[in-house]
Amino acid sequence: xxxxxxxxxxxxxxxxxxxxxxxxxxxxxxxxxxxxxxxxxxxxxxxxxxxxxxxxxxxxxxxxxxxxxxxxxxxxxxxxxxxxxxxxxxxxxxxxxxxxxxxxxxxxxxxxxxxxxxxxxxxxxxxxxxxxxxxxxxxxxxxxxxxxxxxxxxxxxxxxxxxxxxxxxxxxxxxxxxxxxxxxxxxxxxxxxxxxxxxxxxxxxxxxxxxxxxxxxxxxxxxxxxxxxxxxxxxxxxxxxxxxxxxxxxxxxxxxxxxxxxxxxxxxxxxxxxxxxxxxxxxxxxxxxxxxxxxxxxxxxxxxxxxxxxxxxxxxxxxxxxxxxxxxxxxxxxxxxxxx
Numbered sequence: 328x329x330x331x332x333x334x335x336x337x338x339x340x341x342x343x344x345x346x347x348x349x350x351x352x353x354x355x356x357x358x359x360x361x362x363x364x365x366x367x368x369x370x371x372x373x374x375x376x377x378x379x380x381x382x383x384x385x386x387x388x389x390x391x392x393x394x395x396x397x398x399x400x401x402x403x404x405x406x407x408x409x410x411x412x413x414x415x416x417x418x419x420x421x422x423x424x425x426x427x428x429x430x431x432x433x434x435x436x437x438x439x440x441x442x443x444x445x446x447x448x449x450x451x452x453x454x455x456x457x458x459x460x461x462x463x464x465x466x467x468x469x470x471x472x473x474x475x476x477x478x479x480x481x482x483x484x485x486x487x488x489x490x491x492x493x494x495x496x497x498x499x500x501x502x503x504x505x506x507x508x509x510x511x512x513x514x515x516x517x518x519x520x521x522x523x524x525x526x527x528x529x530x531x532x533x534x535x536x537x538x539x540x541x542x543x544x545x546x547x548x549x550x551x552x553x554x555x556x557x558x559x560x561x562x563x564x565x566x567x568x569x570x571x572x573x574x575x576x577x578x579x580x581x582x583x584x585x586x587x588x589x590x591x592x593x594x595x596x597x598x599x600x601x602x603x604x605x606x607x608x609x610x611x612x613x614x615x616x617x618x619x620x621x622x623x624x625x626x627x628x629x630x631x632x633x634x635x636x637x638x639x640x641x642x643x644x645x646x647x648x649x650x651x652x653x654x655x656x657x658x659x660x661x662x663x664x665x666x667x
Contacts (some may be wrong), residue, residue, distance in 0.1 A: 334514035342629050353419045361417075361479075364378055364379045364380045365377075365378060366378075366379070366465060366469070366471055368465070368468050368475065368479070369470075369610060370475040370476065370480070371476075371477040371479065371480060372448055373448055373449070373450075373479050373482065373483060374448065374449040374450070374487065375449070375450050375451075375452070375465075375468065375474070375479065376449060376450070376451045376452075377451075377452050377454075377461075377465050378390075378451070378452065378453045378454075379454060379455070379456035380455065380456060381455070382404055382405055382453055383405065383535070384405045386405070387401045387402070387404045388401060390404070390451075393452075394419075394444070394446070394449075396421075396444070397414075397416055397421075399414075400414060400416070400421045400444075403421070403423065403442070404442050404453055406484045408440070409440060409442075409544045410423065410544055411423050411424050411425055411544040411548045413548050413551050413552070413557060414559055415556075415559065418447065418559070419444055419445060419446040419448065419476060420443075420444070420445040420449075420549060420557055421442070421443070421444055421445075421486060422442070422443040422445070422561075423437065423440065423441075423443075423548075424440070424441050424442075424443065424444055424491070424545050424548060425438040425440055425441075425541050425544065425545060426438070426439055426497070426498075426541070427439070427498070427501060427538055427541050427542075428457050428458060429501065429535070434530045434533075434534065435530065435533050435534045436501065436534055436537050436538050436541065437537070438537075438540075438541045439454065439455060439457055439458055440452040440455070441453070441461070441494070442455065443487060443490075445483055445484065445487050446483060447483065447544065448483060448551070448558065449483060450483050450486050450487050450490070452490065455661050458494065458497070459497070460493040460494055460496070460497040461493070461494060462492065463493075464490065464493050465593070466618065475565060484560060484561055484564050485564070487570070487572070487616050488564065488567045491549075491571050491576075492570070492571060495571055495574040495575060495578075496574065498537050498542075498578045499574075499578070500583075501538070502578060502582075504580045505531065505534065505535065505538075505585055506581075506585070507534075508527070508531055509531065509585065509588055509592070512528060512531065512592060513528055515527070515591065516532055516592060516595060516596050516599065517599075521596075523645070523647065524546075524596060525596070527594060528589065528592055528596065530630075531585075532593075534581065535582055535585050535586050535589060536586075538582055539579075539582050539586070539630070541588060542575060542578055542579055543579070544570070545575060546576070546579060549568065549571050549572045549575055550572060552568040552571070552572075553565060553568040553569045553571070553572045606639055609666070613661060613666065616657070617657050618660070619656055620653060620657075621650050621653070621654070622633045624646065624650060628646060
């Protein structure tokens with residue numbers, strides 16, 4: 328990485344010597360088609376160019392010509408879907424990362440792609456503009472000179488680290504939301520609200536699966552940064568990439584715990600539901616067994632034939648008393664057997 332002057336910066340309480348380019352670079356004209364989607368922040372010779380919205384083939388080609396990007400990289404930024412990866416070119420790096428964005432209507436996290444170009448004196452980010460931490464960080468640097476000095480004074484790599492740090496820290500409120508939802512689901516299962524519990528259990532399971540699919544590929548990209556396998560990276564910054572990798576690892580572990588918790592809820596719910604079903608079937612069976620002899624008696628005396636004592640005016644009362652005593656006797660028998 329070409330640099331012209333050595334300076335010292337303080338990041339999270341750690342002082343490290345980093346090389347920072349001091350000369351002011353000439354302005355780079357933006358493609359006219361990008362319009363207001365192009366945001367450029369410049370500080371001490373370092374540029375952060377942020378492109379928001381859908382990048383068309385024409386936009387990608389124009390951007391590639393401005394920075395002399397490889398045609399494959401240009402093709403990747405115009406593609407709708409790219410898997411997380413890191414491409415190491417001679418004088419710049421191209422990263423593709425995915426971060427989750429919660430869809431309230433569907434109740435599930437969806438991947439949002441962010442493309443990064445890291446050069447000697449620039450960082451380029453391309454995204455759809457729906458990730459709050461990235462938008463807030465850009466707005467802060469645009470408005471606050473002290474923030475630009477703090478976060479852009481350490482060079483392009485440190486700026487990329489700060490951007491990724493905010494995007495990964497954004498994952499922890501998502502984990503808190505899932506943890507809170509699972510606590511409520513635990514209470515709801517034992518309250519007996521079965522229909523709502525089943526629906527929410529399926530939604531949370533799908534949300535966790537979606538998050539695991541988003542996080543795992545990004546961990547592989549961050550591991551490349553952490554291990555210093557990209558030629559453009561300064562080995563002095565490996566601890567910072569390790570911090571990003573640690574965030575991903577913690578989130579992955581939490582998702583694993585949530586997955587086990589959801590599976591436990593599923594087993595618990597199935598057990599409770601089976602028990603309640605068995606209780607209902609047992610009650611219905613007892614009722615059927617009790618009604619069966621009563622139905623037999625009423626059916627016999629309902630036949631249109633001559634029967635004993637049918638002329639007796641009290642025969643109806645006798646039959647009712649007998650049926651009541653039979654019912655009580657059967658209930659006592661079931662009770663002693665432990666069936667009721």
